[in-house]
Amino acid sequence: MAAESPNGNGSGHVQDLAWRVGGPQGSGVDTAALIFQRACGIAGLHLFGRREYSSNIMGRHSYYDVRASEMPRASHRDAVDLLTTFEAETLSRHLMALGEGSGVIYRTDDADVELHKITYLDGRYADDLAAYLAERGLPATTGGQLEDAKNRGVRLFKVNIDEIVAQLAEAMGVPPAIAGRARNTLAVAVSTALLDFSRDYVKAAVAKTWPGRQKIIDLNVEAIEQTYNYVDANYDRSDFAISLHGCDSTEKRMIVNGNQAVALGKIAGGIGFQSYYPISPATDESFFLEAHEEYPVTDGGQSNVIMVQTEDEISAVTMAAGAALTGARASTSTSGPGFALMCEAIGWAAINEVPLVITDWQRGAPSTGMPTRSEQGDLRIAATGSHGDFPSIVVASGDVFEAFYDAAECFNYAERYQGIVIHVLDKALSSSSRTVPYLDTDQIGIDRGLIAEPRGEHDEGAFNRFAVTESGVSPRTLLGQQGNAHWCTGCEHTPQGRVTEDPVVREDQIEKRHRKMELALSELSLDEKVKIYGDRDAELTFLSWGSNKGAIIECLDILEAEGIPARFLHVRLIKPFPVDEMTELLSAASPLVIVEANFSGQYAELLRTYTGIAPDHLVLKYNGRPISAEEIHRTVREIRQGDAPARIVLRNPYQ
Amino acid sequence: MTTTTEARTYKAKDFSQPNANDWCAGCGDFGIINAMHQACAKLGLDPSSVVTVGGIGCSGKAPYYMGTYGVHTLHGRPLPFATGIKLANPDLTVMVASGDGDTLGIGAGHFVGIGRRNVDLTAIMFDNEVYGLTKGQAAPTLAMGMQTKGLAVPTSQMKINPLMMAYTCGFTWIGRGYSYNIKQLVQLMMDAIQHKGLAFLDVLQPCPTYNNLHTKDWYAGKDQEEVRPRVQPLPEDFDPSITADSSEDDVLDHARSFMYESHRWGTEIPTGVFLNNTGLNSFTERIRERVKSYAEQTPSNKVIADANGMSNVDLTSMFDELAVN
Structure with a gap:
């Protein structure tokens, strides 16, 4: 075409x-x-x-x-x-x-x-x-x-x-x-x-x-x-009618891509340690951090992030988990194949309630797939993450602003809810850049969650690191705190971290861990779960996540100019799934159009699982190239003409 | 780094735990854990500043019998966990207790990786040649053709020489002990912990349940016509030292004798310190040389918020790098 x-x-x-x-x-x-x-x-x-x-x-x-x-x-x-x-x-x-x-x-x-x-x-x-x-x-x-x-x-x-x-x-x-x-x-x-x-x-x-x-x-x-x-x-x-002229602007701007935005956000969010194994399209984030391993802080001193290139992704994730146990804000960054290798350790971090941030830059999959092309195909694995039932938070960002602020906020979530946070982005965002005003670090708050006081004396016995509490959050000890020795283990454990297979302790612990997600859902604002753009009263509803955001918002502008009311729900919090909010927001959606850059509609699948709601149209693209506003706009035209199928695949043989 | 408390001296029992121990009676693990308790006490460590990191298997349970912080990790992964702990908080003394399968089978890639880094920690390998907890399969240290009693057929895979492997990977302190020679084992552990770099201690031990070939009696040489313990100290003239001043010839001489001694396995199995290389800086030192603030601001202790609870990072210089106008 x-x-x-x-x-x-x-x-x-x-x-x-x-x-x-x-x-x-x-x-x-x-x-x-x-x-x-x-x-x-x-x-x-x-x-x-x-x-x-x-x-x-x-x-x-x-x-x-x-x-x-x-x-x-x-x-x-x-x-x-x-x-x-x-x-x-x-x-x-x-x-x-x-x-x-x-x-x-x-x-x-x-x-x-x-x-x-x-x-x-x-x-x-x-x-x-x-x-x-x-x-x-x-x-x-x-x-x-x-x-x-x-x-x-x-x-x-x-x-x-x-x-x-x-x-x-x-x-x-x-x-x-x-x-x-x-x-x-x-x-x-x-x-x-x-x-x-x-x-x-x-x-x-x-x-x-x-x-x-x-x-x-x-x-x-x-x-x-x-x-x-x-x-x-x-x-x-x-x-030749096309021309380009400068415009009056004195705003100081920088140009930043997704990889850089995440790296900057991590630094602003207090990262202390990142381990990684090279993989496209994630590596540029770690490279940026390595190039800026030492940086100034506002009191005039210097701070740093310790970077380690590891022998594989298993080492990367377990090393970061080890660092997090000492109180460091720690993360690793990878793409689908690396994420797959990290799954066992994700379960370990979850059962040990380790605050750990994993950044996943999705690319064409499965297996090596299309390593330098974009796709949103990791949502399912990010949402499950490992074997068994465990709480985790999955956040998806849609542009460089979100990439920056979310990267910082992920550390707060990780420490407040003491567990795994998976930050999902994609190749399209990694290598697309935007001019933006200097980002505002004054907006970035630091919440370290509940940390135990050192008891001092060694003789009081092992600390109840995994104390069963009403909120599910237990005071977190950091390795090396005086007098708080306890155990961590990938086995089910007692409050002290001793291995147990006792049925009641098992129930207490797994239930306690999951209560943290109820807490998260009750504490996070609507904006942190899903952002709403366009005409809030419109029935025509786009639902999407990740880097499709820019194209859909641009399409909203085109539709507005054409007098067609439409709204767009851009999902940020994938997991825990905000069931109540999504159910309410989608109650009047007609038609509901879900847009995703994958084959099966992985978010649509989650939506149906959690709410029973199915889209009227599932708009998909899986040729490795990002979705454009023009493609969405054409699709809307077909939908409004009434001749669009439920499953619409965006294709372009010349991309 | 070794932390010594001024306020209080801890005894071996302070490093132990009253937790019910579920190792088999007669297991070599008991000797190793006792030596760990004693070594920590003799070094004057504070249990709160020691982290025992375990893998999976019988040896992986070692952290439960220590009165220190204990991290029972994943099969094959204790070394990277321990690396993260040490780099994030260099004040901690980090010991890894893992089995031969954990260390040289599923975890072999990490053994290579950590060797290149010379992280300042001590890796203690419980070497009984079998996978005990999964009922006696062959470990990577069991020689080809051997059939311990859990095996349906003799193993057709060759054994790894752990000492040679550690040498090749870059471990800067390498030793071997025996679980029934506690006195030597305690000294080896103390040396390993005090070494400013990556230490590997191979501890030979019987598995009374699954290794019916290399038993306590076998190590004692009771199967031989002339009964003499197989486990012997290294020859007195063996010098394990390499320093920053060692010449190329010194290094080559040591390499030759190291290779010779580490290959001896038969009527005599040498134990002791095989390598003590003090000439290479540790990973924390390498980071400090480049990142000056790491001396004070470590990942575990650095201040990340200002008095108002907001980020204390000044990104202006990075933004300037990315500025377009």
Whole structure:
């Protein structure tokens, strides 16, 4: 399916540009995206960035979407306004994302390449494109695709990169090989020149990218000049309506992705220890923490987080549990395969009432699945977590703000309710970035829960660590507290932590542990359980969780403009399941549309289990790519027309 | 690190527990636990600053017979649990009690991992060559071809040499004792605990219920024509010491004799200190070298809230790194 038009830009209203750059991994796609983002950020625009990459070091395809807007945006746009390509594969893969009025930049060399000769273009992809082109009497080449794009109203900008490099080399008095190092900047500058975007922003971005390295800055600044001159000399922009301009904003902003937001939130929340085993897409969180293992605190001193890269995820989770027993705020971070390895230890932490935070960055599953693509397929395992019955708290975040504040709050939940907290996020959120104002740590309270006083003397016998209480919460001792020695064990145990198989003690302990979840449900606010957006009285109800949030909220805006009332329940607290609230909120939902990025509707399954409520429509996507507002909007149209099935699968063969 | 209390000296009985003990009569575990009580007392430790970490199996029950903090973990996982405890609170003395199957079977990956870190703790391996609690299956220390009485057929898997394994993984103190030589065992435990780094103590012990081959009598050499205990101290001229000043030749000389002594298993099984490498910094020291504040602010004791109960972290510098304008 080719992108629909128009692209919501170009007609002179609120600026909202969708720019895409792609290329082989290792070729500088990320650098180009960084420079473009910085230039837009300096220009006062809000940004949403989305990174798609392959499980590969060098050579395979990756791309980066930047959405630059006068309004804050929280999702990508499927319909791209301007596509920048480095080579034939990117050109071939993404031309279908372009609609009427949009543009594509491509190299002379890539203008006529046989699709089936593009090394990493999947056979299925090339076959489908070839069939599509054949239907239109076009050859299975990038030339055929370009012709088709032109027929669909896409403006083609063929660029002779070598010519610009040669001009740059001459201007700088350096060999072309040296001038070629500015290729990424040059690619960005072709885009920004075509968008009539001030070159000064791009120059400022270059200076910020290589601080203090004047020779590199000089080369790149000249590359910008040469490129703008080239574009002026070679293209007539009068029939290309898409442009981008800076806006007045003095707000200080940073650009942060999901991995960084969680790491920052953990630091703000007082993390002391994190152990991890490398796994995509979780590792960048731990990397950020390692790079910031020591940091200032407000009294002028220094604090730290101790990071350990372990031999496997079992070690990671058990090491963190050990640290938590001493009173540390401890966590580990992983993705589905690692989480699966942690399950036994999750049960141990639960039965020992250890405050432990596990961050799960979901990716395509099962098994190794699609390691660098997104999915919301871990909800079921996160909600069960291990064998047996035990309390745990499962929190899902939908954007970088939530990722930050939830990461901090998870430690409070873990210590207040003395147990496992699983923080569920996904690949889409991990690698999408947003401009945000400096986050506010003044809002982050610290609640360490009920901690026992040291008894001092050693002779009083073992401490009743697991005392049976009305609330289910027992005063927690920390290993090393004077006089509070007791035992911890994965076996059922007495209040002192001695192994027991006594039936009454067993009942007392398992019931006590579960009472903590009743307590949590009674103490947590509605906002901590589910957030409501849109028209609260509307019957048309979207229900979702995680990173689909941005797309659904954007769809609500579109529906509002169309005069269609709708509301959106974004679930934060997966477990313990807020039965009363969800039942009440959904009583008037019609139709109830549940949106999830997985095959089976894992949240819908939980909802039905706990409340008996089933959705009228289950909207699912499991091709590894994030859901867009356009897809939701199209689905609503089908639902309102009355011809939508109960199960709707979002598909796009060209993503 | 070893904590000594000034206020009070604890005796061996303070490190023990009156809990009903359910090890089999005649089990070698009794000797090991008695030695643990005595070693802690002789070192002047405070029971509140000692954590005994157990795995799963008969040996995993050791924490219940200690008057210290006791953490009965998962099968194969006591070493990473213990690592987390030690790194989060370096003031604690951490001892791990785990079986041969726990340590070198299901937990072998962690044995390798912890060796690379030289975490300052003591791993005591209860080495009876069988899985007792699950009724006598072969442990990774049982030699190929042997058939203890719980086995339907002789084991067709080779044994691991625990001392060689520990050496290869990077343990910086390696020793071997015998559960019926308490005097030596106490001294070995004291040395291991005092070692500033990762110590591995292999303790040979009979399993009177399932190991009918390597019994107390076998260790005493009573099956031999000339009765002489198999368990013997290392030769007097064996020097286990490696220091920061040791030359490459010193290290190679030691490696040769270490390899030789650790492979002796027959009429004579050497016990004692096989390696005492004081030349390598511990994991806590490695962290301290990089993270200066760790000397005062550890994960277990650091202050994380201000007077109003709000986060005390100043993220401004990190936000500046991520700033776009």
